[in-house]
Amino acid sequence: MYISGVPPATVTVLLFASYADAFGRPRVEVPLAARATVADLVTQLRDGHAADLPPRPLVAINQEYAAYDRVIEAGDEIALIPPVAGG
Numbered sequence: 901m902y903i904s905g906v907p908p909a910t911v912t913v914l915l916f917a918s919y920a921d922a923f924g925r926p927r928v929e930v931p932l933a934a935r936a937t938v939a940d941l942v943t944q945l946r947d948g949h950a951a952d953l954p955p956r957p958l959v960a961i962n963q964e965y966a967a968y969d970r971v972i973e974a975g976d977e978i979a980l981i982p983p984v985a986g987g
Contacts, residue, residue, distance in 0.1 A: 909934075911972060913945070914979040922952060932972060939968040941978070957981065 910931045920926045930944055938959050946953045958981035959966045965981075972978065 909974045911941070911974075911976065911978055913941070914977070916979070917982040919953070919957070919980045919982045936972050937968065938966050938970050938972065941972060942968070945980075953980075954983075 910929050913928050913930055915923050915926055915928065928945070930941060930948075932941060932944070938961070942953070942957065942959065946955075956968070959968075960979045960981055961970065961972065961976045963977065963979075
């Protein structure tokens, strides 16, 4: 089913450091409904892949931090940004 002429799509999510370890790989393919938001993506990742993912991990789209209400578009580069510790 298409919503507003926008078909559903599969997006690639890039994973780094502890997130790559949690998923066991550096990227995952996630099927998303049309007009899915960052919040939808995180929920789907938590439900289907990594229940131990924090409730609100940082997400970047096209190399910029993204709000949870942002709609994901076909072709967007998506990355989960793990917590960083430093000293």
